[in-house]
Amino acid sequence: MRFYRAVGQRAAGNSPLATKELSVKRSKQEASRLGQSFPKHFRILRSSEFRRVYQEGFRFSSPFFSAFCRRAAGQDGSRIGFTAPRALGKAVVRNRIKRRIREAVRLHLSKLPPGWEIVLNPRRTVLDAEFAQLELEIERLFSRCKAS
Numbered sequence: 325m326r327f328y329r330a331v332g333q334r335a336a337g338n339s340p341l342a343t344k345e346l347s348v349k350r351s352k353q354e355a356s357r358l359g360q361s362f363p364k365h366f367r368i369l370r371s372s373e374f375r376r377v378y379q380e381g382f383r384f385s386s387p388f389f390s391a392f393c394r395r396a397a398g399q400d401g402s403r404i405g406f407t408a409p410r411a412l413g414k415a416v417v418r419n420r421i422k423r424r425i426r427e428a429v430r431l432h433l434s435k436l437p438p439g440w441e442i443v444l445n446p447r448r449t450v451l452d453a454e455f456a457q458l459e460l461e462i463e464r465l466f467s468r469c470k471a472s
Contacts (some may be wrong), residue, residue: 333388337382338465341418341458345405348356355417362429362430362433364402364458365403366401366402366403366404366433366452367403367404367405367406368403368405368441368443372444373405373441374405374407374443375442376394376441376443377392377393377394377443378461379391381393381394381441381443382394382463382472384468386461386464386465387447387449387453387461388425388446388447388449388450388458388461389425389444389447389450389461390444390445390447391442391443391444391445391447391465392442392443393440393441393442393443393465393468393469393472394440394441394442395439395440395472396439396440396441397439398423398442399438399439400437400438400439401439402433402436402437402438402439402440402441402442402445403440403441403442404429404433404441404442404443404444404465405441405442405443405444406422406425406426406443406444407443407445407446408421408422408443408445408446408447409445411450412446412447412448421446421448421450421451422446423452424450424454424455424458425444425446425450425458425462427445427455428458428462429457429462431459432459432462432463432466435448435463435466435467436466437469440469442465442469
């Protein structure tokens with residue numbers, strides 16, 4: 325029992341580090357009711373779809389991530405995929421990085437014009453960056469997609 329108790333305390337202590345900022349947490353039902361969710365139909369999930377974006381899209385670089393963007397003809401909405409290579413760290417670190425980027429994308433998803441497929445490859449600097457800086461880079465990416 326001691327082992328489980330110690331792990332539980334450590335895991336609970338790590339949760340605020342996911343975003344490094346104090347935030348108001350809402351339930352998933354409340355967030356989806358307010359139109360602030362990030363459902364699966366907005367995500368790129370299959371490896372064949374990731375490959376297509378890498379091969380046919382253009383690259384956008386930023387201090388926090390590399391993005392591969394592809395204009396998808398005949399698509400109603402935009403879709404976004406997230407990757408985190410093992411070179412970034414262990415699974416806990418990679419998941420934390422993906423959560424931070426996913427949240428920044430979710431907050432600004434309405435600014436992305438429809439018909440785009442984007443794959444985000446984060447860099448290690450995402451962990452140390454302020455969330456406002458990360459949001460600014462996501463906005464720059466989305467505005468570049470509007471211009472193209």
